[in-house]
Amino acid sequence: MNYWLLKTEPSAYSIDDLKRDKTTAWEGVRNYQARNFMQQMKKGDLCLFYHSSTEPVGVFGVAKVTKEAYPDASQFNKKDSHFDPKATKEKPIWFCPDITFVKKFKEPFLLTHIKADHALRGIMVAQQGSRLSVQPVSEMHFTYITKNA
């Protein structure tokens, strides 16, 4: 089993939205490195759910992968801001998994605390300029954050 971190701006889609929807297609990611990670996701993998560009910034809960990556429908939709004219149904470019709500933390594990905690040294999200919106997380770091949130 692998562990991941998914970034989202809560004004666009928050942990509460996921709690309400229960399951959602993780559409709209338009970065090749992030796409490649999403294609590696397996059913049952667990994801830290991270809020960015907000106050406060941090991990707000956990989601799990319930459907492995398949073509992202938004790339074909001209009216969608994530429309990609280079993509065709025969040769899709972008893929997304379905993720399902697992839990919302009572208290978020804030980025300031992640950065200050020696046990989390090396975690990608705390590294300078880490803009990747889908990241792998080590089992050790995943367990530490979920146990201590």
Next chain:
DNA sequence: GCCAACGTTGGC
């Protein structure tokens, strides 16, 4: 709102 860090684009 600022701006540094980053990814992508496109001319050559």
Next chain:
DNA sequence: GCCAACGTTGGC
């Protein structure tokens, strides 16, 4: 295939 210009991300 280089790399400058550009657009975007995201913490602060």
